[in-house]
Amino acid sequence: DVKVTQSSRYLVKRTGEKVFLECVQDMDHENMFWYRQDPGLGLRLIYFSYDVKMKEKGDIPEGYSVSREKKERFSLILESASTNQTSMYLCASSPVRGGGDTQYFGPGTRLTVL
Amino acid sequence: QKEVEQNSGPLSVPEGAIASLNCTYSDRGSQSFFWYRQYSGKSPELIMSIYSNGDKEDGRFTAQLNKASQYVSLLIRDSQPSDSATYLCAAADSNYQLIWGAGTKLIIKP
Numbered sequence: 001d002v003k004v005t006q007s008s009r010y011l012v013k014r015t016g017e018k019v020f021l022e023c024v025q026d027m028d029h030e031n032m033f034w035y036r037q038d039p040g041l042g043l044r045l046i047y048f049s050y051d052v053k054m055k056e057k058g059d060i061p062e063g064y065s066v067s068r069e070k071k072e073r074f075s076l077i078l079e080s081a082s083t084n085q086t087s088m089y090l091c092a093s094s095p096v097r098g099g100g101d102t103q104y105f106g107p108g109t110r111l112t113v114l
Numbered sequence: 115q116k117e118v119e120q121n122s123g124p125l126s127v128p129e130g131a132i133a134s135l136n137c138t139y140s141d142r143g144s145q146s147f148f149w150y151r152q153y154s155g156k157s158p159e160l161i162m163s164i165y166s167n168g169d170k171e172d173g174r175f176t177a178q179l180n181k182a183s184q185y186v187s188l189l190i191r192d193s194q195p196s197d198s199a200t201y202l203c204a205a206a207d208s209n210y211q212l213i214w215g216a217g218t219k220l221i222i223k224p
Contacts, residue, residue: 040122042216043158043202090157096210102148103212105157 004106006091012112019078021109023091031094032074036087081113116141116207120215129224133190135201137215143208149188150202158202193222
């Protein structure tokens with residue numbers, strides 16, 4: 001059974017703070033993804049990674065960075081949090097190199113930036 | 115711009131009836147399609163995937179794919195209140211990235 005875990009379910013931060021969101025998967029998947037989800041906008045891809053130390057920009061990378069030092073772990077970093085980054089953040093992983101296959105999601109982190 | 119479009123709803127269906135959810139996609143190169151269910155405040159979970167034209171059945175769920183019309187649908191038979199959720203459609207584009215629809219909110223009325 002695939003398990004994707006995220007470091008926090010709820011997080012409250014102040015404007016300008018550096019924020020780390022961590023995601024860990026236990027199924028040796030090649031691909032990992034970070035999305036944000038806002039009402040009416042669906043899932044928007046921030047960054048993804050096909051391999052350790054590799055990263056690719058998604059549709060909305062501005063204001064975010066990522067790190068993948070180990071295969072099972074993919075971190076999302078908000079260098080200087082802003083109120084418009086208040087959102088639900090979802091991490092996902094998928095087994096197939098190149099993506100395009102079933103993605104398994106973590107429980108999500110609801111981030112509020114005050 | 116590659117897009118997956120869904121009616122946002124809400125779609126209201128009586129308990130026991132068939133719920134029909136629809137999705138269209140713009141990338142003719144898409145080969146893989148997915149339906150996810152998302153309960154309020156929870157993360158999406160996979161319901162079904164479909165890769166070939168026609169129907170694919172799994173219990174009360176049937177996915178239908180028509181590549182010529184660029185159309186994917188999900189039928190839920192004998193709808194239950196526990197089926198009330200938002201249903202997300204996704205298509206893998208020719209670069210193997212998933213393009214997501216914004217979701218259809220389904221309400222099953224007891």
